[in-house]
Amino acid sequence: xxxxxxxxxxxxxxxxxxxxxxxxxxxxxxxxxxxxxxxxxxxxxxxxxxxxxxxxxxxxxxxxxxxxxxxxxxxxxxxxxxxxxxxxxxxxxxxxxxxxxxxxxxxxxxxxxxxxxxxxxxxxxxxxxxxxxxxxxxxxxxxxxxxxxxxxxxxxxxxxxxxxxxxxxxxxxxxxxxxxxxxxxxxxxxxxxxxxxxxxxxxxxxxxxxxxxxxxxxxxxxxxxxxxxxxxxxxxxxxxxxxxxxxxxxxxxxxxxxxxxxxxxxxxxxxxxxxxxxxxxxxxxxxxxxxxxxxxxxxxxxxxx
Numbered sequence: 001x002x003x004x005x006x007x008x009x010x011x012x013x014x015x016x017x018x019x020x021x022x023x024x025x026x027x028x029x030x031x032x033x034x035x036x037x038x039x040x041x042x043x044x045x046x047x048x049x050x051x052x053x054x055x056x057x058x059x060x061x062x063x064x065x066x067x068x069x070x071x072x073x074x075x076x077x078x079x080x081x082x083x084x085x086x087x088x089x090x091x092x093x094x095x096x097x098x099x100x101x102x103x104x105x106x107x108x109x110x111x112x113x114x115x116x117x118x119x120x121x122x123x124x125x126x127x128x129x130x131x132x133x134x135x136x137x138x139x140x141x142x143x144x145x146x147x148x149x150x151x152x153x154x155x156x157x158x159x160x161x162x163x164x165x166x167x168x169x170x171x172x173x174x175x176x177x178x179x180x181x182x183x184x185x186x187x188x189x190x191x192x193x194x195x196x197x198x199x200x201x202x203x204x205x206x207x208x209x210x211x212x213x214x215x216x217x218x219x220x221x222x223x224x225x226x227x228x229x230x231x232x233x234x235x236x237x238x239x240x241x242x243x244x245x246x247x248x249x250x251x252x253x254x255x256x257x258x259x260x261x262x263x264x265x266x267x268x269x270x271x272x273x274x275x276x277x278x279x280x281x282x283x284x285x286x287x288x289x290x291x292x293x294x295x296x297x298x299x300x301x302x303x304x305x
Contacts, residue, residue: 002028003067006155006186007052011061014051014210021047023210024061029188031154034181036197037190038296039207045190046086048207049159052188053083065155082148082156087163088140092133096124096143099132103147110150118146121176138169145176156180156187162196174200194296206299214299228288229261229268234281242278243271257283 002008005028014022022044029035037045050056052063054074063070065081073079090099100118104110119128122142132140141161148156156177162170170193177187177200191197197204206214233239236257243252243261247270250263261271268287275282 002030005030006066007188008064008067009052009061010063012048012051012058012063013060014047014056015059020059021210022051022059025207025210025212026061027205027212027215029155029186031184031186032181033203034177034187034189034201036201036204037188037207038192038194038197038204040300043207044210045207046159047210049083049085049157049188049190052157053081053085080151080153080155082151082153083158084141084144084148084161085159087160088144090132090135090140090143093131095131096128096135096139096146099143100128100146100150103150107151114150114152118149121149122146123172137164138166138172141165141169141173145173149180154184154186156185158187159190160192161189162191162193170196206296208300227262227266229259229266229271230284230286230288231259231261231271231275231282232257232284233259233275234283238278239275239280242274242280246274247271 007027007029009025009027012022012025013020025048037048039045047056051058052065052070054070065073073081094102096119097115100115104115119125122145124139124142124146127135127139132143135143141164145158145161158177161173165173174196177189181187181202189197189201202217204214204216205212206216231239234257236254236259239259240252240254243250243259247263247267250261250266253260268285272282272285
């Protein structure tokens with residue numbers, strides 16, 4: 001395993017009775033990465049996160065954070081791991097500032113200046129002295145994030161952080177996380193909103209049945225194979241025959257009068273000229289990157305184990 005990894009999972013497994021719910025998962029996460037953890041319900045995402053946070057015991061394998069075993073890190077309060085698990089809860093009768101002051105007591109070196117920093121960073125300055133009962137859902141999420149950021153964690157783990165957020169809140173959260181990554185924080189985010197993961201993450205890990213079935217780096221997320229061309233034509237059956245006979249390494253799916261073409265180094269101008277030369281009416285050409293959602297669904301269908 002790499003020495004500069006912030007989080008190291010080595011053959012991590014967890015049994016519930018005789019049933020294996022996390023099946024020998026291994027990966028290294030590095031400073032500045034935003035890693036999306038995605039998978040269908042019951043795939044093991046929340047269980048894995050709770051294992052990383054020391055809330056569940058490992059059955060097999062090891063977890064290290066900044067080269068320290070989690071049994072050492074979570075033995076006492078004040079660890080430098082920030083986390084938000086699903087829907088955060090607060091004391092409604094306390095103010096946001098009260099919550100930050102209470103959290104700060106867990107750490108010996110969190111100053112009032114640091115409290116002001118996270119308050120400004122999360123946009124809570126105007127309401128920080130108000131009772132949490134008056135907060136919107138978005139403000140409550142930001143308060144939880146502010147609490148998680150107080151100790152300047154090197155690892156930040158967020159489980160479904162966009163639940164209940166409106167589009168403005170999601171965008172604000174995205175910008176904060178990207179800024180933290182630029183500062184070297186390693187971030188793991190679990191979410192069902194695949195379009196948001198596609199915009200936010202530099203790396204995607206896909207889980208199914210407790211296993212990692214795909215680990216897509218930033219390079220792979222931008223892979224040419226995720227680019228698809230849509231061509232709307234007047235004679236789709238003839239167009240498919242012509243293109244398949246003249247262009248190698250392409251895949252064509254016909255959807256009524258539209259051809260959906262994937263492959264490496266797609267030669268779109270040449271395809272257009274070829275169709276026109278063969279008297280095929282071309283009405284529209286669109287080039288799109290395959291959404292993560294489509295890739296994810298294809299992968300779920302392929303992985304039957």
